[in-house]
Amino acid sequence: MKILLLEDDYEYQISVKEYLENLGYEIDEASDGIEACDKIAKNSYHLLILDIKVPEISGHEVMKYAKNLNLQAPIMIMTSLTNIEDISTGYELGCNEYLKKPFNLAELKFRVNELMRKYYSKDDKNIIKIAKNFDYDTNLKQIKNGQNIVNLSQKEINLIEFLLSRVGMFSSIDDIKYEIWEDKEIDDAGIRMHIKNIRNKTSDDFIISHRGMGYKINV
Template sequence: MKILLLEDDFEYRVSIKEYLQSLGYEVDEASDGVIACDKIAKNSYHLLILDIKVPEISGHEVMRYARSLNLQTPIMIMTSLTDIKDLTIGYELGCNEYLKKPFNLAELKFRVNELMRKYYSQDDKNIIKIASNFSYDTVLKQLKNGDEVVNLSQKEINLIEFLLSRVGAFSSIEEIKYEIWEDKDIDDAGVRVHIRNIRHKTSDEFIISSRGLGYKINV
């Protein structure tokens, strides 16, 4: 399972990253809020661990950005801030857990494991089975190849969800442009690049194309 860790203190960040890796987690790191937002836009994570007082933009703004993408990824705030106003802002933005600095690594382990257990227990009602051993979780917004999560950008997730909403029917490039990009800032070639990228991360048969009809996912 993959975690994004936002922490500006280098030694603190390295220590936490190495500890989480020792527990078997894959950890991606960010030293400021802008880097964190960029990684969230381009990757899929099972958990976001965010410090609040970081350079560029705050952890609160990173949370706001993540939720604006409609991500259901659990978020744990790791901070020395204890003012009730800061706590309230965090929960209003969708924080799922608080960890007050300084903390014991055993407490970090417990809270991370509990969040993973709570949010990633299997529920077949949320799973759409796709050809060639792929499956899509509509709650977690994750595509898997067997048990392995496929790393997708937010636009790729949106495109897959749109095609899945029209199972059995082809969608034209014009329909895709309108639904995913609202017909802005994208041309036909740009849509084809996104489809090609998804096929590269999955298989050539994951998205089927038909001349004159468009694209559909092979469910």
């Protein structure tokens, strides 16, 4: 499993990186907020470990960026900042764990392992198999291709969930408009573009179409 570690203190970065690698994790490190955002945009991660007070842009801004990309991976804040405002901001932005510096490496191990267990332990009741090697986790609301998370927008996830709710049935563009966009204006071409984007991120037969009938998910 792959972890992004944002830490500008070199000694902390090296010690945490080496420790987690010895536990079997793959670690990708960043020393400033912009570097972290660039890596989040280009790669898939199972966990983000973010310091807050880092060069360029803060860990909080990195969290905002990740959430805007619809990142579904858990986020752990690892920082010496302890005032209630910083802690509150972190949780409001969607962090899942808060680790105060300095810490014992055994505590880091426990918290990382617990997040991985909580978010990635297999429970077949929550997994829907879709076209080829894709899985949809109804709890985490994410698509995986093997172990890789597919980055999808919230609208794309909503569209997939709607089609999954009608397994075996075709849904017309009007059905999709009504259920997903409700009263908001979108034309047929806009719907087709969202479906095309999902196919580009997954596979051509992830969503099946039939002229005059509409679309259905390939379960």
